[in-house]
Amino acid sequence: MKAAVCYEFGKPLVIEDVEIDSPKQGEVKVRISAVAICHSDIHVLQGDWGGQTPVIAGHEASGIIEEVGEGVSGVKKGDHVVVSLLRSCGKCLYCTTGSPYICEADYAVESEGRIHSQKGDPIQVGLRTAAFAEYTIVDQSQVVVVPKEMPLDKASLLACGVITGFGAVVNTARVKPNSSVVVIGTGGVGLNAIQGAAISGAFPIIAVDLLEEKLKVARAFGASHSLNAANETELIEAVKDLTAGRGADYVFVTVGSPIAVRQSFTMLGKRGTSVIVGIPNLSATVELPVAQFIFGGPKTMTASFMGSSNLSVDVPNLVTLYQHGKLKLDELITKRYSLEHINEAIESVEKGQALRNVIMFS
Numbered sequence: 001m002k003a004a005v006c007y008e009f010g011k012p013l014v015i016e017d018v019e020i021d022s023p024k025q026g027e028v029k030v031r032i033s034a035v036a037i038c039h040s041d042i043h044v045l046q047g048d049w050g051g052q053t054p055v056i057a058g059h060e061a062s063g064i065i066e067e068v069g070e071g072v073s074g075v076k077k078g079d080h081v082v083v084s085l086l087r088s089c090g091k092c093l094y095c096t097t098g099s100p101y102i103c104e105a106d107y108a109v110e111s112e113g114r115i116h117s118q119k120g121d122p123i124q125v126g127l128r129t130a131a132f133a134e135y136t137i138v139d140q141s142q143v144v145v146v147p148k149e150m151p152l153d154k155a156s157l158l159a160c161g162v163i164t165g166f167g168a169v170v171n172t173a174r175v176k177p178n179s180s181v182v183v184i185g186t187g188g189v190g191l192n193a194i195q196g197a198a199i200s201g202a203f204p205i206i207a208v209d210l211l212e213e214k215l216k217v218a219r220a221f222g223a224s225h226s227l228n229a230a231n232e233t234e235l236i237e238a239v240k241d242l243t244a245g246r247g248a249d250y251v252f253v254t255v256g257s258p259i260a261v262r263q264s265f266t267m268l269g270k271r272g273t274s275v276i277v278g279i280p281n282l283s284a285t286v287e288l289p290v291a292q293f294i295f296g297g298p299k300t301m302t303a304s305f306m307g308s309s310n311l312s313v314d315v316p317n318l319v320t321l322y323q324h325g326k327l328k329l330d331e332l333i334t335k336r337y338s339l340e341h342i343n344e345a346i347e348s349v350e351k352g353q354a355l356r357n358v359i360m361f362s
């Protein structure tokens with residue numbers, strides 16, 4: 001199959017033929033139809049999170065089941081599916097206590113590897129998926145069947161960006177109607193946090209970003225107000241003004257910025273909750289005034305990984321919302337590219353020119 005392989009962090013990907021095995025016990029082989037470019041892929045390709053090369057990134061994908069291994073149930077050849085990095089064994093402590101998104105099981109598909117160079121050398125699977133390729137092999141828990149009438153380019157967005165932003169609001173924070181919400185960062189994940197807040201009945205919903213063009217888009221996705229983050233002092237005061245002087249009930253930080261994390265804490269009202277969604281450089285740290293956790297509210301700071309999502313429940317629900325015109329997906333796609341132009345697509349995302357660029361396969 002053809003794949004976009006990273007041989008050196010920070011360098012353009014190489015489009016070449018590689019070998020892929022057949023699926024083994026509990027695994028499925030998926031013919032990729034569409035894969036969106038997420039900032040997490042860029043972190044992998046830049047080496048920000050460590051790892052080894054050669055590696056194939058790509059984890060926000062959709063496709064069609066090509067082959068199933070022994071013991072697979074629930075999916076069959078020909079099914080249209082969303083393909084995510086999330087796995088769940090259904091047996092470990094976290095899977096059995098309602099947190100399958102942090103499953104702690106070991107998976108042979110990761111430790112053994114299923115993709116190799118034509119010389120037989122192993123190629124690393126980036127973000128458990130390696131979807132910058134014509135095919136991938138994943139654990140059966142990583143795929144969710146979607147209706148065949150669901151466009152697969154839109155379906156790919158449900159694998160990460162949508163469930164991460166939307167889920168942070170709906171699953172992690174469980175935002176209640178009439179709560180005040182601030183979303184820092186209005187890229188692909190931030191816009192979906194705004195959608196989640198709007199569907200949850202939050203008000204006001206305050207979008208924060210440095211780029212005016214992105215703030216205009218945020219309004220279309222459900223933000224009631226928008227603020228430019230250029231002046232921190234004015235920003236904090238504006239949030240207080242829009243929340244009757246109290247500060248926000250919830251602040252979602254959807255960018256990987258330690259500065260934004262610190263700002264989120266200063267925006268909170270009493271009993272407010274800051275939710276870290278964007279992933280910064282692994283060495284990043286933040287200093288916070290400890291006393292304000294107690295005497296300022298108390299306040300809460302937490303994090304959301306992949307929107308605390310249960311794929312088998314959340315993806316079908318999001319499909320239904322989309323089919324009934326309640327969830328925006330079409331508007332998230334900036335441009336579609338072929339695999340041969342993936343480096344151009346990545347560069348556009350790095351420059352902040354796109355919400356989601358999608359690689360399409362014939």
